[in-house]
Amino acid sequence: MYSPQSLHRWGITHSESMERLAYSQALRDPMAMERTNLLNMAKLSIKGLIESALSFGRTLDSDYPPLQQFFVVMEHCLKHGLKVKKSFLGYNKSLWGPLELVEKLCPEAAEISASVRDLPGLKTPLGRARAWLRLALMQKRLADYLRLLITRKDLLSDFYETSALMLEEEGAVIVGLLVGLNVIDANLCVKGEDLDSQVGVIDFSMYLKNDIDDYRSEERNSQIASILDQKNYVEELNRQLNSTVHGLQGRVDNLEKSNSKLIEELAIAKNNIIKLQEENQQLRSENNLILLKAQQHLEVTQGDVSVERDTYKQSRQGLDEMYNEARRQLKEECQLRQDVENELVVQVSMKQEMELAMKLLEKDIHEKQDTLIGLRHQLDEVKAINV
Numbered sequence: 180m181y182s183p184q185s186l187h188r189w190g191i192t193h194s195e196s197m198e199r200l201a202y203s204q205a206l207r208d209p210m211a212m213e214r215t216n217l218l219n220m221a222k223l224s225i226k227g228l229i230e231s232a233l234s235f236g237r238t239l240d241s242d243y244p245p246l247q248q249f250f251v252v253m254e255h256c257l258k259h260g261l262k263v264k265k266s267f268l269g270y271n272k273s274l275w276g277p278l279e280l281v282e283k284l285c286p287e288a289a290e291i292s293a294s295v296r297d298l299p300g301l302k303t304p305l306g307r308a309r310a311w312l313r314l315a316l317m318q319k320r321l322a323d324y325l326r327l328l329i330t331r332k333d334l335l336s337d338f339y340e341t342s343a344l345m346l347e348e349e350g351a352v353i354v355g356l357l358v359g360l361n362v363i364d365a366n367l368c369v370k371g372e373d374l375d376s377q378v379g380v381i382d383f384s385m386y387l388k389n390d391i392d393d394y395r396s397e398e399r400n401s402q403i404a405s406i407l408d409q410k411n412y413v414e415e416l417n418r419q420l421n422s423t424v425h426g427l428q429g430r431v432d433n434l435e436k437s438n439s440k441l442i443e444e445l446a447i448a449k450n451n452i453i454k455l456q457e458e459n460q461q462l463r464s465e466n467n468l469i470l471l472k473a474q475q476h477l478e479v480t481q482g483d484v485s486v487e488r489d490t491y492k493q494s495r496q497g498l499d500e501m502y503n504e505a506r507r508q509l510k511e512e513c514q515l516r517q518d519v520e521n522e523l524v525v526q527v528s529m530k531q532e533m534e535l536a537m538k539l540l541e542k543d544i545h546e547k548q549d550t551l552i553g554l555r556h557q558l559d560e561v562k563a564i565n566v
Contacts, residue, residue: 260343
C-alpha cells in the first residue's frame with residue numbers, strides 16, 4: 180500500500196527531477212518529449228480528478244467531465260509507442276492486446292476480461308480496452324494491474340516500441356500516481372456507452388487555472404493528504420481484515436473438507452455396519468438352522484442309542500445266560516476231569532502194583548525155573564546113577 184509520503188515522493192520530488200532530465204533529453208529525442216508531455220498531462224488529469232471528486236463528495240458516473248478526460252489521457256498514454264499490427268482490414272494499433280495480458284499475470288483480472296468479452300455492444304479492440312479501464316477503475320485495481328504489466332517488459336516488447344511510455348520510467352511514475360485514484364468511488368455503466376466510436380480529445384481548458392484556483396488547490400491538497408492518510412489506514416485495516424477473513428475461510432474450507440471426509444467415512448462405516456448386521460443376521464439364521472438340524476440329528480441318535488441299548492441289554496441277558504450255562508458245563512467238565520484224573524491215579528497205582536506183582540511173579544517164576552532146572556539136573560544125575 181502506498182503512503183501519502185510515497186505519493187508525494189513519486190508525484191512531486193521525483194517527477195521534478197524527471198521533468199528536468201526529460202526536457203534535456205527531449206531536445207534530442209522527440210519520443211522523450213512525447214513521454215514528458217503525457218506524464219505532465221497524466222499528473223494534471225489525476226490530480227484534477229481526485230480534487231474534483233473529493234469536493235464533489237458523491238459517487239462518480241460516466242458523465243463526469245474530469246473522469247472522461249482521465250480516460251482520454253490514459254488512452255493516449257497506453258497508445259504511446261504501440262507497434263502497428265497488420266490485419267486483413269489494413270494497419271492498426273491494438274490497445275486491447277497488452278491489457279489482455281493482465282489476466283495471465285493476475286488471475287483476479289480474469290473476471291474483468293471475461294466481462295469485457297461478454298459485452299454485446301463492443302465490436303472493436305479499442306472499445307474493449309476502454310471498457311477494461313473503466314471496470315478496473317471501479318474495482319480500484321487499475322494501479323495494481325498496470326504495475327504488474329510494466330514489470331513484464333519482455334511481454335510488452337511484443338506490443339510496444341523500445342521508447343514507448345510503458346517501457347520507460349514515465350510509465351512507472353504514472354502507475355504510482357494512479358494509486359491515488361483508490362480514494363474515489365465510481366459507478367460506470369459500460370453497457371450503454373458507445374465505446375467503439377468515441378473520439379479521445381484532451382480538453383486543455385480544464386487544466387488552465389488562475390492563482391485563486393492554485394490557493395484552493397493547496398488547501399484541497401492538504402485535505403486530500405489527510406483524507407489519503409485516513410483512507411490508507413482504512414485500506415490497511417481492510418487488508419488485514421481481508422487476510423484474516425481469507426485465513427478463516429481457509430480454515431473453514433479445511434474444516435468443510437474434513438467434515439465431508441468424515442461424513443464419507445461415516446457413511447462408509449454405516450454401510451459396513453449394515454453389511455455386518457446383514458451378515459450377522461445371516462449367520463444367526465444359519466446357526467439356528469444348524470442347531471435345528473443338530474437337535475433333530477441328536478433326537479434320531481438318541482432314539483438309535485436307546486434301541487441299541489435295549490438290544491444290548493437283551494443280548495447281554497442272553498449272553499449272561501449262555502455264560503452261566505457254559506460256566507456250569509465248565510464246572511461239570513472240571514469235576515468230570517477231576518474224577519477221571521483221580522481214576523487215572525488209581526489205575527496208575529494199580530498198574531504199578533500189577534507191574535510190581537508181575538516182577539515178583541517173574542522173579543518167583545525164574546526162581547521156580549531155576550529150582551526146576553536144578554531138580555531136573557538132580558533127576559538126571561539120579562537117573563544116571565540108577566542106570
